[in-house]
Amino acid sequence: MRLLLAPIAADLADDAVTEVVINRPGEVGIERRGGWTWRDVPELTFDRLDGIAVLCAAMSSQDVGPDRPLCGSMLPDGQRVQICRPPAVEAGTVSLTIRRPNSFSPSLAVLESGGLFAHTMDAQRRPHPADDELCELHRARDWRRFFALAVRSRKTMLASGDTGSGKTTVAKALIQEIPDDERLVTIEDAAEFNLARRNVVPLFYSKGDQGLAKVRSEELIEAALRMRPDRVLMQELRDGAAFSFIRGVAAGHPGSITTLHAGSAAGAFDALRLMVKQHEAGRHLADPDVRAFLRQLVDVVIHCEKRRDGSRGIREVWFDPDAKLASPAPILVAAE
Template identity: 35%
Template sequence: MIDPALVARVRSEVAAGIDPSTLLTLYADPRRRTLLRERVRSVARDGVTETQLDALCAELFGFGPLQPLLDDPDVTDVLVNGPADVYVERAGRLARAEVAFRTIEEVADLAHRIAASVGRELTLERPFVDARMRDGSRANAVIAPIGGPSLSIRKFRRFSIPLSGPAPSWTASGLHPDAAELLLACVRARATIVVSGATGSGKSTLLRSLAAAVPEDERLVVIEDTNELVLPHSHAVHLECVPGRDGNAVGVADLVANALRMRPDRILVGEVRTPREASALLEALSTGHEGSLTTLHAGSAAGALDRLALLLARSGELGEAAIARHVALSVELVAHVARDRAGERAIREIAAVEERGVVSLWRAGEREVRMPVRLMRKLR
């Protein structure tokens, strides 16, 4: 355990002049982390081991005892149920972590720092926050009176895997090679594709895989909460949401509307979650912006269209018949991903939106891949 007197002295000499709301962002930058570490080393003087120095820096500027877990490339999720109840997910499996906070107040303090780092506050009136960190990681924090304090952190992983080829790839995870070729052909033919799945199923990973097939000579406008879609395209413009209060936030719907004025060949939306976002995206698709890609939370390919229709219904802008027609005309293909109990992520279904509704083209385990009817003109 680090001497509290040492922590107090280093904090007064190193951290006193730094805005507390910027500490997590500063420490996430490798170059600044190195500078802070050397500054702390000089103030701490002799007698501090490298391990103690890491722990001291993490406590002052980072995520405290969680920092080693967040720095571990094999960890995908970090979950804090209480000071001594910390769990991690590795390779799709949860296990208790051998770390702990000293007190429940330390957990609450970290929750408040996470909220402050994205310009938000945890209050009695709003005792929870969902924060997108600058590195793309997602952190959810809960405090009393509704529960907690507890933390759920999903690390952002920038890797991309191809549709075909040796592991890691989608075909190595069970996707039929002909189904992979169909997806590639649909992307190149400018089909509008929705990737559906549950939380942590691999939606963003598949979206990156599909986006990699977009021809280099096309201009992409990528819209996300936080820049996650690392694309190899030289002609890609990334727009990020800006959190805020008192109506000053810039959301996905605002950015979709602005993207239409940026001469996009395609619009990629990281995730559609709200009625306003769904309405803005389908409005863009209906104005001729073919080949767009997005993700949506849903339990199946057919459920993705139902979810999109539900979001549009909640926006109150269209009647039921108009919504069904609008969705059917805007979306051409749905790729559904899921994660099994062993933590393996795979494409489970590819479906086309035809005149008679959602038609499955391939499901996991099938040896035959059927061709879409409506898309045949584009695929020729």
């Protein structure tokens, strides 16, 4: 294993490094406190990465292959690694996300001198700093600026509508507003997003269990949360996978963008509630609690429509920051 890892051994030993990611053969991304740096590593061929994946899985008594393409394991020196092989990722690609353990054990005094508490507040719920401007843009119907600011402010956004209403097109336009320095993980059943970004990992599931891997979208969501994402972008919410998606947002991954089938912006919450209830962990939750929790987590709903003349457009936009200040129902975070 150490021989296979030799091209990134120095990175794995560097105490300043927090994350080492390989999104595709021949390139490695390194995250330090100052952000991401990238370099070409020709030695990291597909065969070498695949060998790392197989050996790493074997070291923790797991199998990883076409029918089981996901694996969480440990490297010899204790680094955690999330492995994604085809068909959960694109053919010819292996994704490795390696997190270095933090050996730094500071005292409270050291943390204070380093500025850790400089912006600490009590836990009372407050409006988001961008909400006033977003409300003004919403009232003025300045939709382009509203959507751009909502994305940059890490608002969780749903594009709803019927089949052919243009909701995926809207979602793709929103994604273009995400800053380039963010790490994205997408979850799709077919390659629709096709993001031209360096730090993105597209994950694929088998729709209707038709593929070899039988990987469910819920499994990909759980894997994505271990891949150091700034945002998890899901092509479309379906069935009980909505529970895992919403719980991921609640667990500290706001700013997600996804789509779902619904007849109106208000109807999107009803559709999402029904999906949450289809999950085993959500079926016994009270409807009022689920509704309240969803309105805590979903910031913007954009309802798309296909008009009679064949054109597509946005019919309505739901945005209600006051819902964030209502009493939360913290039921989906711990439930499973």
